[in-house]
Amino acid sequence: MLLDLNTVFHSELLSIRHGIARPSPDGVSNIECESADLILLPIKGVFAKHDGPRQHFIANPNHGILLGAGRPYRISFLDQVGDESLVLDFPKEVLASVLVEAVAGEDFGSSALAPHCLLSPASVMNRELLWRHLRQAVVDSLAVEEISLAMLTGALQAASVRGRLSDRGKQSVTMARRRQQVETVKELISLHANQDWTLTSLARHAHTSPFHLARVFREQVGVPVHRYLIRTRLGKALEAMQSAELDFAAIAHANGFASHSHFTSSFRSLFGLTPSQSRQRMAIY
Known part of the structure; x- marks a missing residue:
């Protein structure tokens, strides 16, 4: 995978990176592993996230992806176009506070959370609004922070619903x-x-x-x-x-x-x- 990743916003509350990923010429995708819990928000394209053998999830701009720290995964592309995404990175203390309030969880590896979710319509619109703000010549930091927190909360709540469904059939x-x-x-x-x-x-x-x-x-x-x-x-x-x-x-x-x-x-x-x-x-x- 060829990845162009750039920081487009940074404050005490969070850091946001914009990534453009493309299939590598040899078609090989490497195993990835994040050092922190991250929220991945696709804004263009479609890809598959593989969490293990025969465990994959199709993601497009209607979805949110929870990248848990220390949890290996692999990305593959369903076409030769690739994808474009925003990556939201919150400090541990901020993330811990939101996790407890939103889903009573401790981290992205919690059994209360699935590693992906279908975003609510409000969250899809918020993601578009966030991306619009980030492309302005002068970025409104307050607006970006508020929308990002809303995106985090919405994604966690959506993932918690999916988590309860998937837990019932883990061994099935x-x-x-x-x-x-x-x-x-x-x-x-x-x-x-x-x-x-x-x-x-x-x-x-x-x-x-x-x-x-x-x-x-x-x-x-x-x-x-x-x-x-x-x-x-x-x-x-x-x-x-x-x-x-x-x-x-x-x-x-x-x-x-x-x-x-x-x-x-x-x-x-x-x-x-x-x-x-x-x-x-x-x-x-």
Whole structure:
């Protein structure tokens, strides 16, 4: 993996790095291990995080990744594009305080936490707002710190819900197979979000039945397959909206929405405001 990592913000409360990762020419990805607990927030692209043999998680800009200190992992790419992410690094004392208040945990290795989570719509918007702030010529430190704390709390709370689900099936072969099926579907959706998927076609790729997939996906991820697809499309649309030159009709079409109105209604349903209002809000910052 080729990684370009740069510090874009630093204060007493936290440090934020911006990373651009690309597949290495030889296709080999090395084992990584962090020295501190970190929050990884994808802002572009899709990748797989491998925590062990047959244990991987598909991540796109709808997810948060908890990188626990001393816990080895490996990153692989599902295409030749790579990914772009923000890495939030809080001091131990700050992290400990938030962990106790948010999930009654001690560190990212706590059994109360899963190593990844599906971010809430509010957290997805906060991540976009954070990235917008960090790209300004003059960074508003107070705003960055407040949004970062909100991102940390939201990610921990989301991960704690997933943690309770995964704990019940740690030793279960059946649960391992179900997780594999779910990650296969997440990978397909992340790579081809604009495709007109059906439950039957996704289930065929996952080697299961549509009924089984619908039930297991909702159980594992916390949302139905269709809602996950819409959220993935909206995540890509948010990225495209950073360009003021692109109109909403073009963005809607490029990301698999049937029409401008379908895009607008889906956006408002998830984020509580229209694409126009979102662009105006981001412009203020």
